[in-house]
Amino acid sequence: xxxxxxxVPLSQQIEILLESGKNQEAVQFFLELxxxxxxxxxxxxxxxxxxxxxxxxxxxxxxxxxxxxxxSETLEAADSIPLDRLADILDEMxxxxxxxxxxxxxxxxxxxxxEEMDDPEDVLPLLGFADQTAGGRMTTSFLALxxxxxxxxxxxxxREVGPDGDVPYYLFVVDREKxxxxxxxxxxxxxxxxxxxxxxIMNSDVIFVTTETDQEEAARTMARYNLGALPVVNDRxxxxxxxxxxxxxxxxxxxxxxxxxxxxxxxxxxxEPESAVWLQIKGRLPWLYLSALTALxxxxxxxxxxxxxxxxxxxAVFQSLVAGLGGNAVTQNMAMVVRGLALGKIPANxxxxxxxxxxxxxxxxxxxxGGVVGLGAYFWRGNAALGLVLGxxxxxxxxxxxxxxxxxxxxxxxxxxxxxxxxxxxxxTATDSMGFLLFLSLAAAFIxxx
Amino acid sequence: xxxxxxxVPLSQQIEILLESGKNQEAVQFFLELxxxxxxxxxxxxxxxxxxxxxxxxxxxxxxxxxxxxxxSETLEAADSIPLDRLADILDEMxxxxxxxxxxxxxxxxxxxxxEEMDDPEDVLPLLGFADQTAGGRMTTSFLALxxxxxxxxxxxxxREVGPDGDVPYYLFVVDREKxxxxxxxxxxxxxxxxxxxxxxIMNSDVIFVTTETDQEEAARTMARYNLGALPVVNDRxxxxxxxxxxxxxxxxxxxxxxxxxxxxxxxxxxxEPESAVWLQIKGRLPWLYLSALTALxxxxxxxxxxxxxxxxxxxAVFQSLVAGLGGNAVTQNMAMVVRGLALGKIPANxxxxxxxxxxxxxxxxxxxxGGVVGLGAYFWRGNAALGLVLGxxxxxxxxxxxxxxxxxxxxxxxxxxxxxxxxxxxxxTATDSMGFLLFLSLAAAFIxxx
Numbered sequence: 001x002x003x004x005x006x007x008v009p010l011s012q013q014i015e016i017l018l019e020s021g022k023n024q025e026a027v028q029f030f031l032e033l034x035x036x037x038x039x040x041x042x043x044x045x046x047x048x049x050x051x052x053x054x055x056x057x058x059x060x061x062x063x064x065x066x067x068x069x070x071x072s073e074t075l076e077a078a079d080s081i082p083l084d085r086l087a088d089i090l091d092e093m094x095x096x097x098x099x100x101x102x103x104x105x106x107x108x109x110x111x112x113x114x115e116e117m118d119d120p121e122d123v124l125p126l127l128g129f130a131d132q133t134a135g136g137r138m139t140t141s142f143l144a145l146x147x148x149x150x151x152x153x154x155x156x157x158x159r160e161v162g163p164d165g166d167v168p169y170y171l172f173v174v175d176r177e178k179x180x181x182x183x184x185x186x187x188x189x190x191x192x193x194x195x196x197x198x199x200x201i202m203n204s205d206v207i208f209v210t211t212e213t214d215q216e217e218a219a220r221t222m223a224r225y226n227l228g229a230l231p232v233v234n235d236r237x238x239x240x241x242x243x244x245x246x247x248x249x250x251x252x253x254x255x256x257x258x259x260x261x262x263x264x265x266x267x268x269x270x271x272e273p274e275s276a277v278w279l280q281i282k283g284r285l286p287w288l289y290l291s292a293l294t295a296l297x298x299x300x301x302x303x304x305x306x307x308x309x310x311x312x313x314x315x316a317v318f319q320s321l322v323a324g325l326g327g328n329a330v331t332q333n334m335a336m337v338v339r340g341l342a343l344g345k346i347p348a349n350x351x352x353x354x355x356x357x358x359x360x361x362x363x364x365x366x367x368x369x370g371g372v373v374g375l376g377a378y379f380w381r382g383n384a385a386l387g388l389v390l391g392x393x394x395x396x397x398x399x400x401x402x403x404x405x406x407x408x409x410x411x412x413x414x415x416x417x418x419x420x421x422x423x424x425x426x427x428x429t430a431t432d433s434m435g436f437l438l439f440l441s442l443a444a445a446f447i448x449x450x
Numbered sequence: 451x452x453x454x455x456x457x458v459p460l461s462q463q464i465e466i467l468l469e470s471g472k473n474q475e476a477v478q479f480f481l482e483l484x485x486x487x488x489x490x491x492x493x494x495x496x497x498x499x500x501x502x503x504x505x506x507x508x509x510x511x512x513x514x515x516x517x518x519x520x521x522s523e524t525l526e527a528a529d530s531i532p533l534d535r536l537a538d539i540l541d542e543m544x545x546x547x548x549x550x551x552x553x554x555x556x557x558x559x560x561x562x563x564x565e566e567m568d569d570p571e572d573v574l575p576l577l578g579f580a581d582q583t584a585g586g587r588m589t590t591s592f593l594a595l596x597x598x599x600x601x602x603x604x605x606x607x608x609r610e611v612g613p614d615g616d617v618p619y620y621l622f623v624v625d626r627e628k629x630x631x632x633x634x635x636x637x638x639x640x641x642x643x644x645x646x647x648x649x650x651i652m653n654s655d656v657i658f659v660t661t662e663t664d665q666e667e668a669a670r671t672m673a674r675y676n677l678g679a680l681p682v683v684n685d686r687x688x689x690x691x692x693x694x695x696x697x698x699x700x701x702x703x704x705x706x707x708x709x710x711x712x713x714x715x716x717x718x719x720x721x722e723p724e725s726a727v728w729l730q731i732k733g734r735l736p737w738l739y740l741s742a743l744t745a746l747x748x749x750x751x752x753x754x755x756x757x758x759x760x761x762x763x764x765x766a767v768f769q770s771l772v773a774g775l776g777g778n779a780v781t782q783n784m785a786m787v788v789r790g791l792a793l794g795k796i797p798a799n800x801x802x803x804x805x806x807x808x809x810x811x812x813x814x815x816x817x818x819x820g821g822v823v824g825l826g827a828y829f830w831r832g833n834a835a836l837g838l839v840l841g842x843x844x845x846x847x848x849x850x851x852x853x854x855x856x857x858x859x860x861x862x863x864x865x866x867x868x869x870x871x872x873x874x875x876x877x878x879t880a881t882d883s884m885g886f887l888l889f890l891s892l893a894a895a896f897i898x899x900x
Contacts, residue, residue: 158637189640296826321746373746
């Protein structure tokens with residue numbers, strides 16, 4: 001596969017061709033690439049080159065490119081295209097991708113484009129579904145066969161519609177009321193006797209989701225049962241769409257990014273390092289303010305002990321160590337629990353044993369870390385009481401970390417919320433505060449020996 | 451799809467049946483489930499129930515179950531099975547899964563099992579490949595056709611080997627020297643004229659990887675080009691294996707877990723909240739020790755300013771806030787850069803513009819956060835110099851965070867290392883230390899006004 005590094009010189013070459021007016025050569029060069037590579041190269045082009053290229057590409061090639069680009073990139077590219085051309089492109093795009101683009105366009109422009117389209121019927125039913133549901137992900141271009149269709153007739157039908165190569169590997173079987181009744185793989189069809197009817201060769205134990213199913217659950221269903229295509233039904237069990245394999249990895253990547261970003265306090269999962277500056281600030285600043293607020297609470301706890309610190313300034317040296325190690329431990333905990341929940345590995349009836357286990361692990365980690373660090377501080381400062389206070393505070397804070405890092409995400413799940421919402425800022429600041437409180441209270445108790 | 455919650459009562463029912471000696475009923479009940487659900491239920495059973503069930507399941511059913519279980523779970527389940535039975539099960543398993551299990555068994559047991567197997571030829575060539583390579587992921591059970599084979603003969607051949615339903619949707623075409631020359635989809639085969647030869651209907655622009663290719667690159671290739679199966683060749687371009695769709699999501703999940711865990715300083719990507727206590731401690735404690743070491747460095751920096759803190763104890767209140775907010779900002783940065791790299795969105799020639807952009811964003815975030823927090827501190831403590839010192843330190847530390855959180859992962863990538871190795875502990879501790887240094891140096895400079 002040509003990786004990103006080899007595509008960079010290709011994009012530069014195309015830019016040079018376009019700048020020197022060799023548009024036809026540039027287009028030819030571009031179209032020789034596979035469509036996924038076209039999309040990468042397109043993203044690497046500067047804005048002028050992108051616009052020039054879009055003018056020169058024909059409608060089907062532009063539609064293929066738009067199908068492949070990410071939603072925000074398609075929206076940006078569509079910006080420079082006149083309305084009637086845009087409508088033609090929308091007609092050629094995959095219905096689910098066209099619906100996504102229409103949903104992202106300004107409402108007035110979207111309704112004008114819909115009016116201009118020759119063939120809006122495939123797209124219209126998709127516009128009503130929320131982005132992150134199976135309805136929002138599915139395509140309406142699928143092939144359905146009737147229960148009584150014979151294998152040879154089915155193959156004949158496929159040969160008729162097939163010249164464009166878009167015959168799917170899974171065919172769905174519906175009854176007279178368009179209700180989903182089974183699935184036939186192309187291989188079962190090929191291996192079947194010609195006179196056999198669909199209802200006899202289909203697998204009627206067909207796995208499906210509804211239009212309202214969350215996209216992550218739909219993707220996990222496809223992955224779990226190793227399905228190349230997943231049928232989507234409405235509330236009358238009528239087959240209304242199919243989620244195809246290309247969506248599977250997109251959804252799983254999206255959800256992993258969402259979890260990583262939430263754990264790291266970035267609130268917009270579409271942000272990338274090169275996103276617009278103000279978008280990045282919008283996605284990060286609120287969390288930093290929230291973090292500052294909770295840190296002020298921690299600072300207030302410390303300020304309650306100012307008189308102790310004024311007496312024994314060395315406490316200021318070690319308070320951050322207790323808080324920091326607690327923060328690290330709770331981050332480890334959160335990562336394991338949030339990921340375990342995302343991959344569906346933690347059934348609700350296992351919550352309490354897990355919380356207990358994590359508290360025990362926190363205790364053991366606290367003894368291991370607190371022992372070593374306490375001894376280290378004792379040797380460094382020659383003060384046994386300081387070592388003891390530090391060690392005990394670390395033991396306590398590690399137990400707190402084990403409990404908070406497990407209880408909070410599991411609790412959020414039990415409340416039907418996203419467990420990753422228990423984002424690092426909040427949980428670590430909680431552990432920080434607890435760390436300061438433990439360490440400084442212990443120090444206050446032992447103040448005469450410090 | 452039956453989710454984890456609905457499978458819990460099923461597993462309890464099976465446990466009850468097994469305890470009351472109704473083994474046949476338990477097995478029947480278990481086998482009515484789809485194999486992926488069998489694996490989930492099996493994991494929910496207690497150890498005795500698992501062992502009882504394994505004794506009662508026949509060889510093919512056990513092999514299917516083992517194919518579906520995760521590697522560590524298969525290893526555990528295999529533990530209670532006598533050698534000759536284990537060899538029969540290995541014969542029935544998918545070659546790639548059997549090779550994984552053999553690789554995980556104690557070497558002596560593995561070689562005994564290999565000797566006992568009737569059919570070790572499929573598995574043997576797989577044993578030499580590293581786990582995380584395409585060679586370690588591929589299966590040797592695939593169908594290859596010759597260039598001169600006619601479409602009707604190919605279909606006939608499929609019907610002969612097909613009754614077990616294991617005909618793949620993609621067929622690979624090889625030349626006389628077994629070198630990969632093309633790919634034919636089952637649909638192209640079905641749509642082709644009967645007399646057409648493979649070399650005329652195949653797509654010779656076939657995408658492949660080598661046995662040494664990293665599994666993540668292989669998975670990304672499959673995802674990018676939307677391939678249901680990916681051929682793997684050796685250094686003579688001979689077709690030696692195929693990576694199938696079920697591996698795709700496994701690899702992508704694995705790699706996302708690895709990134710999340712590395713960012714959160716958990717070094718073993720197979721850890722789950724219920725893993726054995728000592729395994730969890732082994733995967734977490736080294737990082738906490740490393741973190742303690744770097745925190746001691748930060749503490750040493752603070753200790754250089756002890757005399758200042760003894761004069762103005764309130765500094766101890768705010769130093770942690772500067773460090774903490776810097777740590778939060780750098781975590782946001784790291785998440786975006788590490789994820790961008792994992793998804794292949796950051797070409798090497800964009801590194802410097804991205805570093806510059808992130809420094810600017812750090813500056814703007816610093817002004818926004820430093821301004822508000824500085825003002826807050828001024829009003830709280832009635833001390834303008836304190837507010838100024840705090841605000842300036844925050845501005846500086848946010849710029850440091852923007853630079854460190856971008857430079858370090860990009861630098862690691864440039865050195866051919868895993869960017870997620872720039873794990874939160876190290877980078878945040880660096881930002882912590884920098885935060886203390888900035889804040890306390892500024893405070894020392896303004897000491898007469900504090």
